[in-house]
Amino acid sequence: MSLVSSGELKQICVIADDAGISKGHQWAQFLNCPLNPPSVDSYYFRFNVEGERVYVRDQDKRLLEIDFDKNHLDYERKGHRGKQEMIAKALGAAKGCKKVLDLSVGMGIDSVFLTQLGFQVTGVERSPVLYALLSEAFAKTQKEYLKSYKLHFANSLDFLREQNGKIEIDSIYFDPMYPHKKKSSLPKQEMVVFRDLVGHDDDAAEVLKEALKWPVKRVVVKRPIHAEQLLPGVIHSFEGKVVRYDSYVVG
Known part of the structure; x- marks a missing residue:
């Protein structure tokens, strides 16, 4: 379970410099946590606002920063095949599917790539800290194709139940988080902080069941290449070396 998305926001504080104090107040209120506390040592995460720059560090000083223009997380993929x-x-791009609902934006890597490929993407993120980082990244990006991106702060299961039939979507994309294997190599620092923030999706199967109720053409689940299907009923799997995309055809 995530340290933060479980509601234990007392484990995070906001640290803002003079240039970022107004924005610091905004995010401290959103995260319901202290702004510039006398001591930061007791807080596992520190949400830093330095002027226009916003990032998170944990107690071990590992960094998580989302900046679509710096491309340090491979946001701008050149030479893609459309x-x-x-x-x-x-x-379903070849079938005319253009409007995609991303149920787990995370660090935005897949969402940004889908937008780069020409999809119109609406994203949902339930971690308040990640939502804050994503909001700042979308607000300041210079990439024109990201200006129309629609980001929502919500639990994906609640969003699916409340918005079914209210927004026009062709396909749904879901990349759930799963427990990290103990024997696997330690990922780079961004992934360590990311996993600590979001934990894993215990309700992934329920989210998929709810997504399959939507009047869309495709529901696609990203899976590790050797993992079992999240739910039976996959029509086709598009397999790479490390991951695959399980496609459920709804209508």
């Missing part, structure tokens, strides 16, 4: 990309095929 509609021939596996993820585009799975989502």
Whole structure:
């Protein structure tokens, strides 16, 4: 279970410099946590606001920063194959599917790539800290194709139940988090902080069941290459070396 998305926001504080104090107040209120406390040692996460720069560090000083223009997390993928990309095929790009609902934006890597491929993406993120980082990244990006991105702060299961039939979507994309294998190599620092923030999706199967109730053409689940299907009923799997995209055809 995540330290933060479980509601234990007392484990985070906001640290803002003079140039970022107004923005610091905004996010401290949103996160319901202290702004510039006398001592930061008792807080596992520190949400830093330095002027326009916003990032998170944990107690071990590992950094998580989302900046679509710096491309340090491979946001700008050059040489992509457009509609021939596996993820585009799975989502039905060749069948005219253009409007995608991303149920787990995370650090935005897949969402940004889908937008780069020409999809109109609406994203949902339930971690308040990640939502804050994503909001800042979308607000300051210079990439024109990201200006129309629609980001929502919500639990994906609640969002699906409340918004079914209210927004126009062609395909749904879901990349749930799963427990990290103990024997696997330690990921780079961004992934360590990311996993600590979001934990894993215990309700992934329920989210997929709810997504399959939507009047869309495709529901696509990203899975590790050797993992079992999240739910039976996969029509086709688009397989890469490490991951695959399980496609459920709804209508």
